[in-house]
Amino acid sequence: xxxxxxxxxxxxxxxxxxxxxxxxxxxxxxxxxxxxxxxxxxxxxxxxxxxxxxxxxxxxxxxxxxxxxxxxxxxxxxxxxxxxxxxxxxxxxxxxxxxx
Amino acid sequence: xxxxxxxxxxxxxxxxxxxxxxxxxxxxxxxxxxxxxxxxxxxxxxxxxxxxxxxxxxxxxxxxxxxxxxxxxxxxxxxxxxxxxxxxxxxxxxxxxxxxxxxxxxxxxxxxxxxxxxxxxxxxxxxxxxxxxxxxxxxxxxxxxxxxxxxxxxxxxxxxxxxxxxxxxxxxxxxxxxxxxxxxxxxxxxxxxxxxxxxxxxxxxxxxxxxxxxxxxxxxxxxxxxxxxxxxxx
Numbered sequence: 420x421x422x423x424x425x426x427x428x429x430x431x432x433x434x435x436x437x438x439x440x441x442x443x444x445x446x447x448x449x450x451x452x453x454x455x456x457x458x459x460x461x462x463x464x465x466x467x468x469x470x471x472x473x474x475x476x477x478x479x480x481x482x483x484x485x486x487x488x489x490x491x492x493x494x495x496x497x498x499x500x501x502x503x504x505x506x507x508x509x510x511x512x513x514x515x516x517x518x519x
Numbered sequence: 520x521x522x523x524x525x526x527x528x529x530x531x532x533x534x535x536x537x538x539x540x541x542x543x544x545x546x547x548x549x550x551x552x553x554x555x556x557x558x559x560x561x562x563x564x565x566x567x568x569x570x571x572x573x574x575x576x577x578x579x580x581x582x583x584x585x586x587x588x589x590x591x592x593x594x595x596x597x598x599x600x601x602x603x604x605x606x607x608x609x610x611x612x613x614x615x616x617x618x619x620x621x622x623x624x625x626x627x628x629x630x631x632x633x634x635x636x637x638x639x640x641x642x643x644x645x646x647x648x649x650x651x652x653x654x655x656x657x658x659x660x661x662x663x664x665x666x667x668x669x670x671x672x673x674x675x676x677x678x679x680x681x682x683x684x685x686x687x688x689x690x691x692x693x694x695x696x697x698x699x700x701x702x703x704x705x706x707x708x709x710x711x712x713x714x715x716x717x718x719x720x721x722x723x724x725x726x727x728x729x730x731x732x733x734x735x736x737x738x739x740x741x742x743x744x745x746x747x748x749x750x751x752x753x
Binding site: 425445464470491512513 | 627714744
């Protein structure tokens with residue numbers, strides 16, 4: 420397929436917007452002084468972003484993913500090993516998909 | 520707050536690289552699928568390399584590609600990138616204590632390849648008193664190279680491979696996010712904010728599908744709930 424200039428423009432636009440997201444939040448907060456209350460709220464952000472990502476993604480996926488999620492959490496809580504936990508979760512999903 | 524000096528050591532850089540490797544493996548099926556779908560929508564190998572190397576945000580790329588046309592939908596693609604990647608704007612400020620220790624050019628280069636997983640592991644280390652920003656850089660670099668390798672492989676395999684959409688391998692990408700919840704858990708006081716974040720996100724995902732407003736809305740609601748709870752306990 421020949422190179423399509425409009426595709427390159429679209430990729431350029433996506434790059435600009437995404438870069439603005441990555442750098443913009445930091446830039447903004449380096450210019451304003453966050454109040455203690457705002458700083459406190461920001462402390463909750465890491466866990467909340469991941470919870471907000473994971474719950475809808477689980478519900479949108481097939482039922483076997485729940486088996487994988489429980490296994491991943493249990494493995495991570497027990498061993499604190501990322502690679503092992505991801506592998507255990509994928510294996511559990513696989514087994515569950517054969518059973519369902 | 521953070522009064523100790525921020526440092527950049529080779530040891531932390533290596534530790535970051537080492538700890539990123541399981542994430543690279545876990546995310547590679549997601550990258551593979553992204554490359555595969557990029558080919559299916561008629562993009563060239565050059566487009567695929569540019570999009571993954573520069574935009575470097577798989578979820579937003581999949582949303583943009585799902586509505587792809589020829590000629591390309593420039594505004595729609597930019598809008599998809601905005602709504603899915605807005606969460607990065609919330610992540611940068613949390614890393615500020617570390618990033619402030621870098622030269623501005625290096626600081627923004629590091630922010631340029633910010634992704635969820637490197638960020639979460641860095642925040643976990645920062646909370647334990649870590650002050651070595653090289654850890655963040657060490658975590659970020661392998662994720663970028665791994666992403667380029669898996670997306671390019673997916674693109675090149677697209678013509679002869681067809682995995683079903685719910686193949687268990689694809690769970691690897693979600694599993695990486697789920698596993699990272701464990702080190703982010705600080706104790707019982709996290710329960711209410713997380714439930715609020717997950718619940719609001721679940722509702723918003725129903726109301727506004729194919730965007731990621733649900734991540735922003737859920738995360739901010741959880742933060743408000745957490746701040747209200749802290750205020751009561753203070």
